[in-house]
Amino acid sequence: MLKRVAESGAGAVTTKSFSINERKGYENPTVIELIENEQRIGLLNAIGLANPGFEKFKKELEKFKSHNSDTALIVSIFGTIDEFSKLAGMTENYADAIEIDVSCPHVDDSISKNPKILKNLISEIKDIISNPLIVKISPNVTDIKEIAKAAIDGGCDALAAINTVRAMKIDINFAKPVLANKFGGYSGTGIKPIAVAKIYEIYSMMKKENLDVPLIGIGGVTCGNDAIEMLMAGASAVGIGSAVYYRGIDVFGKILNEMNEFMNEHNYKNIEEIKGIAVE
């Protein structure tokens, strides 16, 4: 899948998050499409971070690298506070950048809700690895600026925002939540305004505080205009997940073409000209 994403035109690929040891994840149903008033508004998932563990995942990373040396490989990891540094060290040689997923809303996102713990964790990991460190943060907090600032103070090289929004769907015929885990993470079209607002808030905070860390804007990006919107809010790059479900695995090339069309029409020459222009 990563190879196909790379071939479709993505500048970098991010793996599914994995842990040191295998995790089974939750019972089915784990992913559903949300359709409200006949509108397709996104996906709701509670997979429970199912993964085969580092040793097996490592083989996939090696395989990808042997086929795609040009596409940057961002390896996403998660664990407890004690496991993160260890796993980052184990992963270092297989990744162009390491992303720490501290923000999955249906497992444990407590690290991304505590600025002090997050800052310490990041500086601990930075002491161990030499790769760039990306921190994926949660929208499910009172003040995302405070969390972003703590991550930057800890020494992260980039911030990825947002992870999914904690949400629920109840089947009124059965009078029960649909997902086996009850709560899930909401992604896709419906969360784009939330993601744009979070990127905007973080970027304004950085401008005010004279900080300069690239933001990867993620959440509901489905077409070229969505990606441009995210860049105008202050993102340096854009991440795409759920749009693969709506537009297929070659969505990356499609979005690139749509972005180029917009830029040509409006005489923008490069991304730098667009980045943050909507932010006062």
Ligand SMILES: Cc1cc2nc3c(=O)[nH]c(=O)nc-3n(C[C@H](O)[C@H](O)[C@H](O)COP(=O)(O)O)c2cc1C
């Ligand atoms: C089925 C599914 C699985 C996901 N798994 C992960 C994961 O393992 N690690 C992670 O950091 N984010 C995970 N996410 C969150 C996405 O990376 C992204 O932050 C979120 O879906 C918003 O972007 P989108 O609207 O483009 O999908 C997952 C999302 C979905 C829909």
